[in-house]
Amino acid sequence: MKKVAILSYEGCWGMGVFSATDFFRIVALLEQHLGLAQTYAVKVLSSDGAEVCAASGHMIQPDAAISDADDYDLLIIPPVEGVRLAAGFTPEPNVLAWLTARQRGGARLLAMTTGVCFVAAAGLAENRLLATHWAYVRQLKKCYPACQFIPQQSFLQAGDIWSTGTLNGGFDALLEILAQERGDQFAQLCATHLLVSAPERLNPILPGHRNHCDEAILRLQDWIESHHAEAITIERMGHEVGLAERTLKRRFQQATRLSPNLYVQKVRIDKAKKLLLASNLSVKAIAYEVGYENASFFVRLFKTHVGQTPAEWRKCESILTP
Template identity: 80%
Template sequence: MKRVAILSYDGCWAMGVFSVTDFFRIVALLEQHLGLTQRYAVDVLSADGAAVYAASGHKIQPDAAITDTGHYDLLVIPPIEGVRLAAGFTPEPHVLTWLAARREAGTHLLAMTTGVCFLAAAGFAQHQLLATHWAYARQLKKCYPASQFVTQQPFLQSGGIWSTGTLNGSFDALLEILAQERGDQFSQLCATHLLVSGPERLNPILPGHRNHCDELMLRLQGWIELHHAKTLTIERMAREVGLAERTLKRRFQQATQLSPNLYTQKVRIDKAKKLLLATDLSVKAIAYEVGYENVSFFVRLFKTHTEQTPAQWRTCKVAITS
């Protein structure tokens, strides 16, 4: 069983804590409906096991203290209230020591927006980009000049460290983690039940392809994901980021391990997966929705990427009830 910990602390946003517990509740319900063994156990922790008070003033009662627990596979750090961050909030030294020990033991870390201050304070990410909330990137850079912060990305991942720019980006990161551990179909099914956004607006689950620090290519990836249904040519992409076409193709391949055209295909197929699971649209309508006018070509491409036809993919659709 995979063990997940959520670090609660005074001034954290409660929605950061409970959005993660609710995410894994949805995972557990889907596992139950599909007859799968429950894979995840989730604990809410605090530094000493005592209750903490969220940014709203509401009390959060943790399950245990950080020192009373063993190994965790994933540790989630919710965001700190921006007012407190601006007032000079710094993580407690003994919490940072505990984080370092967990990191040394192989625990993966997910910092939600301003919670990235814990990663920066611990010195975990001095040679990689960190995503964070747009309003606090300058403040974080002032406090942690050795770290690099970006604000345009839903999430970034490198070396087992995840950081997010938005709350929805935190769900995107969790879905990608789930895809790596549970498989793409299960993660896509979970995405359709989150009720965070319509399936056509959810970011793609493409594990590993944001694992780089080329900020310009990250911006282009986001642009492709936003405009995937339009006609996207190398010329148009190059114009968007101000590069020569040859330079664009080289940098994109180096950063993502995919060509720009193949990445566009993967984004479109991912969007189609979600629509197949979450809607009753026809395969023809979905093909058009994600950017393909030729439905036969779309079906062949879908099968190339998934080894299933769109109709076969749709058969894994289940209804979740509470």
């Protein structure tokens, strides 16, 4: 069983703590329903095991102190309130030492938005690209000049360190971690049960293709994911971000390791997976919903990417659907 620790501390945002606990509760409920063994054991920790006051003024009661904790596979650091960060917030030295020891022991770290200051203060991310909330990029750069911070709608992964720019980015990162550990089908099922958005509007689970700092290409990726059902051409993509066709292709390939057209295909196929799981729409209707008027072409493309036809995917997923 994999062990997950969620850090709580004075001034942290409670929604960061409890969005993570609730995510793993959904995972556990799905596993229970499917008759699967529980994958994750989750604890909320604080520096000394005592209650902490969240940014809202409400108290969080942790399960244990970091000194009482065993080794963990994943450590989640919720955001710190921006007012505190701007006032010179500094993480406790014993917490930084604990994070460093656990990371060196093989744990993954997931820092949500301003919680990335813990990673930076511990010296774990020098020369790595880190995502954070757009309003605090300048502040963090000033405090931790050895680190590179960029605003990001979703998340970045730099080795075993994950960082997010939004709360929803935390869900995106957890879904990708889940996909790596439990497989794409289970992660897609979990995504459709998060209830944070309609299935077709959930961000795609496309590992590794946002780990770059080309802001124009990041904007284009956001645009593609929002307009995937429309007719998308290289010319239109270039117009959206002000890049010539040749420059767009080169920069997109360099940043994402995919061509623009292949990225569009992957986004559409991912949206189709979610609709196959969460709706009773026909395959033809789903093809149209994700941007393909020719259903036969969509079926062939889906099988090329997934290894199964949409009908085979849906049949397999029906075993998992409550």
